[in-house]
Amino acid sequence: MTSYRFRWINRRPAGRGSLLALLPFVAIVVAYALGSHARLARNPEDKLMPAAATMAQSFATLAFERDARSGDYLFWEDSRASLVRMGAGLGIATGVGLVVGVAIGMLPYLRALLASLVAAFSMIPALAILPILFIVFGVGEVAKVVLIVVGVVPFIIRDLSQRVGELPEEQWIKAQTLGASSWQVALRMVLPQILPRLIDALRLSLGPAWLFLISAEAISATSGLGYRIFLVRRYLSMDVILPYVLWITLLAFAFDSGLKWLRRAAFPWAREEARR
Amino acid sequence: MSHLSVRRLWQSYGDKVVLERINLEIESRSFVSIAGASGCGKSTFLRLVLGQERPTRGTILLDGDPLPPEPGPDRGVVFQRYSVFPHLTVLGNVILGLEIERSPLLGRLFGAARRRAIDEARHYLEAVGLDGDRERYPDALSGGMQQRLSIAQTLIKKPRVLLLDEPFGALDPGTRASIHALVLRPWSEHPMTVLMVTHDLTEAFKLGTRVLVFDKTRHDEQEPERYGATVTYDLTLNRSPSTPPPPAELQAEQASTRSGPRCPPADAPRTLGGAHGEPAHPARRRPTDASTAVEPRAVRDQFVGAGPAPARRCAGHVRRRPRRAGAPRPTSTHGPRRPPWNRGRYGTNS
Numbered sequence: 198m199t200s201y202r203f204r205w206i207n208r209r210p211a212g213r214g215s216l217l218a219l220l221p222f223v224a225i226v227v228a229y230a231l232g233s234h235a236r237l238a239r240n241p242e243d244k245l246m247p248a249a250a251t252m253a254q255s256f257a258t259l260a261f262e263r264d265a266r267s268g269d270y271l272f273w274e275d276s277r278a279s280l281v282r283m284g285a286g287l288g289i290a291t292g293v294g295l296v297v298g299v300a301i302g303m304l305p306y307l308r309a310l311l312a313s314l315v316a317a318f319s320m321i322p323a324l325a326i327l328p329i330l331f332i333v334f335g336v337g338e339v340a341k342v343v344l345i346v347v348g349v350v351p352f353i354i355r356d357l358s359q360r361v362g363e364l365p366e367e368q369w370i371k372a373q374t375l376g377a378s379s380w381q382v383a384l385r386m387v388l389p390q391i392l393p394r395l396i397d398a399l400r401l402s403l404g405p406a407w408l409f410l411i412s413a414e415a416i417s418a419t420s421g422l423g424y425r426i427f428l429v430r431r432y433l434s435m436d437v438i439l440p441y442v443l444w445i446t447l448l449a450f451a452f453d454s455g456l457k458w459l460r461r462a463a464f465p466w467a468r469e470e471a472r473r
Numbered sequence: 474m475s476h477l478s479v480r481r482l483w484q485s486y487g488d489k490v491v492l493e494r495i496n497l498e499i500e501s502r503s504f505v506s507i508a509g510a511s512g513c514g515k516s517t518f519l520r521l522v523l524g525q526e527r528p529t530r531g532t533i534l535l536d537g538d539p540l541p542p543e544p545g546p547d548r549g550v551v552f553q554r555y556s557v558f559p560h561l562t563v564l565g566n567v568i569l570g571l572e573i574e575r576s577p578l579l580g581r582l583f584g585a586a587r588r589r590a591i592d593e594a595r596h597y598l599e600a601v602g603l604d605g606d607r608e609r610y611p612d613a614l615s616g617g618m619q620q621r622l623s624i625a626q627t628l629i630k631k632p633r634v635l636l637l638d639e640p641f642g643a644l645d646p647g648t649r650a651s652i653h654a655l656v657l658r659p660w661s662e663h664p665m666t667v668l669m670v671t672h673d674l675t676e677a678f679k680l681g682t683r684v685l686v687f688d689k690t691r692h693d694e695q696e697p698e699r700y701g702a703t704v705t706y707d708l709t710l711n712r713s714p715s716t717p718p719p720p721a722e723l724q725a726e727q728a729s730t731r732s733g734p735r736c737p738p739a740d741a742p743r744t745l746g747g748a749h750g751e752p753a754h755p756a757r758r759r760p761t762d763a764s765t766a767v768e769p770r771a772v773r774d775q776f777v778g779a780g781p782a783p784a785r786r787c788a789g790h791v792r793r794r795p796r797r798a799g800a801p802r803p804t805s806t807h808g809p810r811r812p813p814w815n816r817g818r819y820g821t822n823s
């Protein structure tokens with residue numbers, strides 16, 4: 198008996214395929230280990246691909262020993278500084294984006310007034326105006342937070358106002374026939390349906406936000422994950438850079454998963470797109 | 474009460490005339506069924522009554538006053554789709570109208586006020602047979618249940634005019650039959666005028682006290698968009714209304730919708746007997762008058778068989794793309810949403 202041959206588009210891994218997902222990670226780790234070993238065997242002073250043990254040691258120094266000069270645990274101080282900036286930036290961007298986005302999406306007058314402006318703003322590469330921000334806000338915390346806000350907010354506004362516009366005409370009419378005022382429509386119909394979209398928009402903004410944060414920190418800061426990476430670059434300290442990059446990735450991943458979880462938990466009625 | 478007067482109504486979009494010369498006096502508490510080929514402007518007419526759009530010319534009066542130019546709680550509506558809010562539970566959807574009315578600032582009720590609203594809402598939910606599903610989200614309901622929910626959501630506002638745009642278009646015939654009662658019962662209990670668009674003439678005659686057909690009377694072969702549709706057929710019926718089905722039947726429909734695949738209950742009668750003996754609606758108790766005493770089936774047959782098939786002339790959706798001269802006529806003039814069991818109701822179309 199010949200076995201049935203499925204099309205490739207219909208062949209699926211058994212279970213949830215999580216083992217398959219691990220495979221490329223394992224492959225990268227193994228490749229790195231082999232490469233590092235080979236380079237170190239030839240030149241024990243090689244800094245480009247430090248051994249895992251070296252990285253662990255450098256990392257432990259930063260994480261568990263007080264810095265001689267500042268008396269801080271540098272790694273945790275860096276993380277704290279970066280997360281505060283990130284939280285402030287994303288928090289403000291979310292608030293502004295939600296209010297302005299919903300307002301533009303709901304009110305034709307506001308849309309006529311502001312939609313083009315927002316579209317134009319979203320075309321400005323945020324990093325290009327970083328010098329302006331440093332000039333205007335000084336080199337302190339404000340400029341970094343503002344960079345994240347400026348970089349992310351136009352996208353959120355545009356995305357949300359578009360989502361508001363996509364709510365079916367029938368719903369707008371229905372709400373009005375139930376007697377709702379504009380304010381009540383916003384509160385009871387638009388906002389609750391737009392919040393899951395806000396989370397989606399926020400998740401998409403995480404990448405750019407980290408980019409802006411690390412850039413700003415690289416240019417002017419006294420602490421922060423980006424600051425540290427760019428500082429130790431001068432000494433070719435891959436043993437610090439790599440763990441930091443790993444840590445940033447982990448943080449970004451945690452943010453993303455957290456938001457995804459929040460969406461599911463808080464909005465059980467909202468289906469996620471693309472379930473394939 | 475809720476007397477509608479439509480005076481010299483025209484509606485056009487750019488050069489395209491959709492409705493023309495519509496004059497209607499719709500008595501308070503009538504149940505008007507509106508039929509007509511796809512694209513001839515039935516939904517447009519409802520949108521005008523609803524206040525969703527302003528007429529190009531003409532006026533619509535409700536009890537002598539011009540209609541407010543935007544939708545409001547005096548006119549309720551049930552659409553074919555997207556009729557309920559996906560982010561609210563069944564109960565949330567129904568109490569929404571009360572919450573909006575009683576809490577201008579937050580649109581939300583708490584404590585005792587909320588409990589009162591829930592009690593009211595449950596009365597309506599029981600009437601549509603959804604009380605057991607009140608914590609579910611619309612996503613988890615079948616199409617028929619969603620439409621019933623939408624009906625409850627609308628009726629709790631006690632609108633003066635109820636507009637139904639193919640509300641049962643997406644439902645199978647068995648499910649429809651049991652939902653019909655849900656519209657008829659409140660209509661006979663609460664004074665309101667109902668306008669219902671339907672593609673199903675059986676339904677139109679079964680529910681309506683008056684049947685209207687929209688169609689074009691003038692045609693311009695070179696410029697088909699020059700003339701719009703008007704009321705070409707207007708019949709007031711005087712037979713007694715179909716009364717709501719016995720509750721048992723409702724439950725059968727519920728059971729069939731809840732357990733996965735939707736199919737009409739095997740024993741659902743196609744016509745609903747008057748088991749309840751509710752007082753007949755006054756408009757339907759008029760003494761038999763020779764001019765209107767027509768057997769519905771006879772009328773239907775006469776209409777379906779008569780003249781050039783209206784579907785031919787009026788298919789706006791099809792005509793929107795200009796046809797080259799000499800190109801073959803489109804073979805089907807029905808809109809894409811026409812349900813399969815309902816094709817060819819208006820006779821031949823090719």
Ligand SMILES: Nc1ncnc2c1ncn2[C@@H]1O[C@H](COP(=O)(O)OP(=O)(O)OP(=O)(O)O)[C@@H](O)[C@H]1O
Binds near residue numbers: 509514516517
């Ligand atoms: N906003 C609009 N702009 C331009 N044309 C429109 C607009 N709204 C409706 N029309 C046109 O008006 C005509 C009537 O549309 P309408 O939706 O009222 O038809 P209908 O009788 O409800 O059809 P169906 O049975 O398919 O629902 C169609 O040809 C449609 O293309």
Ligand SMILES: [Mg+2]
Binds near residue numbers: 515516517
């Ligand atoms: Mg329509």
